[in-house]
Amino acid sequence: MIAEQAYLFRHALLRDAAYQLQLPGDRARLHGLAILAIERLVGGRPPESPPLDAVDRPPFLPHASDPFAADLAEHARLALLAGVRRTYTRRGAAHSERHYQYAAAERLWLEHAELVRGAARGESLRRAAVAANAVGRPRDAEPLLERALAVLRESGDRRLEGLALGSLADLYKETARAELAGRVYAESIARYRAVADRCGEGIALGNLAGVYRDLGQVARAEEGYDNALGIHRASGNRRYEGITLTNLGGLFLETGRAGLAEKSHLESIAILREVGDRRFEGMALGNLANVYKETRRFPEAERAYERALAINREIGNVRSESFALGNLASLLCDTRQFRRALRTFRQALSLHREIGNRRGEGTALGNLASLFEDLGRIRFAERAYRKALAISREIRNRNSEGVLLGNMASLLNRTGRVSMAESSLRQAVSIHQEVGNKRFEGGHLCDLALLVLAQGGREDACATWRRGAEVLRSMGDAPLLADMTTAMRAACGKAGVPPFEEDPA
Incomplete structure (x- = not known):
């Protein structure tokens, strides 16, 4: 095996030396020949794609060359064939998108942005940003979207500006800046209406x-x-x-x-x-x-x-597969199939890490932490909660941070750290109010009330529980309100006080 590796190393070294000895013009011609050879194998060069700023752009039509498009783009760069490079860079980016290969899509759209001008450049930057955000990198995506918007405003393309505003609003929504997202979606709707784009308007209204x-x-x-x-x-x-x-x-x-x-x-x-x-x-x-x-x-x-x-799995959508695994694992917890649930949560976590989805990794760790807590594996649970919190703070996912702080409070309370549990819940409620997460605001207010009640603060507990219940009632979340009411009645019975729905005599 060692001799074979040595042979391969020497072969690669000699091949590279032979390549470097060629004159620059000859090297470029070699790369041009490589393009022709590959194109001959796949049935020729694909037709030119419609402009990225075309109003009624047809859907992407696959071509046999698409799996090799990124390599063909690199050959074209080295062959100094600018037009061919543009063609294959764009096809490679679109192919990577279709196959959920977001890191490759981001790289190729950024490369394509340097090869085009005007609205096409803005749209390329937008799609690079969407790819970055798809794997949980909003910090990288946000400045790309701002660059895309600047280019599109300068180009005067109102329709694509509306699309980029929508992508920026998507990012704000996913990073728990709901009110800002709402304002930017409204701007997006205005752009679509200005150019009578009913399709875009409908999508933005739904968002x-x-x-x-x-x-x-x-x-x-x-x-x-x-x-x-x-x-x-x-x-x-x-x-x-x-x-x-x-x-x-x-x-x-x-x-x-x-x-x-x-x-x-x-x-x-x-x-x-x-x-x-x-x-x-x-x-x-x-x-x-x-x-x-x-x-x-x-x-x-x-x-x-x-x-x-x-x-x-059939379509290769690893990102959605990882979230679906997490949902299945939650169901397995509900049906007390804990071994399967643990195995499935770990599969989800592994996939999130494989594709670099930090947001999804944090979610999966938080779910694992809850399962470990239910199984009494407190040390593992706390470690998973803290890892999930670190990720949420790293990627500025305030929504997730609030949920994790509230959920971790039960573990802190269970292990006798009552003041830390109360502090964690109060931080969680504050974050929920900041980002507009009404469901968890209501639920964690009710949890906080029961914690305060256990320490003897009946009046504060009653007022806090009623605030939480009113939040849940206002958004029509009857199932969660019913669960919280059941827990409250049990806690009040244990404390020897009337249920909080009733006014004290």
Whole structure:
């Protein structure tokens, strides 16, 4: 084996020496010949793609050369063939996007941005940013989006400016800056309306509805989804009709309307199958599984999660596969299949790390921490919580930081660190209020109330619990409110005080 390695090393060294001895012009011709040889093997050069700033740009059409496009772009760079390099850099970037290879997509879109000007450059920068954000790197994505917007404003392309504003708002939403996201989505809608782009307007309206949903503004969220659906149906945009329906179904489930949620998800799945969108079909199946889980139809939930996983694996969507594994593991916890749950959470964590998704890694670690706590493995639980918190702070994911602080409080309380638990919950509630996470604000206020009650502070506990219950009631989260009410009554009974719904005599 050592002799074989030595031979290969000598061969590579001699090959590189022979290459370096060629004159620059001869080296360029060699790379040109390499391009021709590869193109001959794949049936020729692909047709020129439509401009990135085309108004009615057709969908990306695959070509046999696409798996080799990144290598062909590099050969073209070394062959000094600028036009060929542009063609293959763009095709390589689009191919990487389609196959969820986000690191390669980001690199190639950034390279393409240096080869084009005007609106096409702005759109290339935007797509590089979207790829960076897809693997949990919002700190890198945000300045790229700001650069893209500056280029697009200078170019005067209002439609692509609206698209870039929408991508920036997506990032703000994912990094728990909901109010800022709402303002930027509104700007995006204004740009689309200025150029009469109904498709873009409908998409942005649906995204803005998602912000209202996060802020607990249920009526505005539902109205926004309905308006988006109206536009998609009027313009025949079946794909986004299906996507909006599954988002609306999520809102229905959060507000205790499981029957409407199930109907909405089933309709969404039918549409997404009709248009052949396997990626969002997998997501909608996962959302349907959430309905089954919430309504305690556990076998149906597990089958739906498994179908979603199968689709994600079939299309190579590792990012969605990792989140689907996390959802399945949560279901396995609910059905007390703890060994399978632990194994599945670890699979999810491994995939997040494999693709560099720091946001997903933090989520998976937080889920693992909760499972370890349930299993009584306190040392492992605390270590996982602290690792998850470190990641959330590193990537500025305030929403996740608040959730983790609130969840870790139960472990601190369980291990006798009551003052630390109370401090952790108060920090969590403060963050939830800052970022507009109403669901966890309400839930953690109720948890805080029970902690205060256990220390003898009945009046403060009652006032705090009622605040939390009112938050949950205002957003229609009946299932969580019911769970919190059950826990409160048990705690009040143990403390020998009337339940907090009742006024003291």
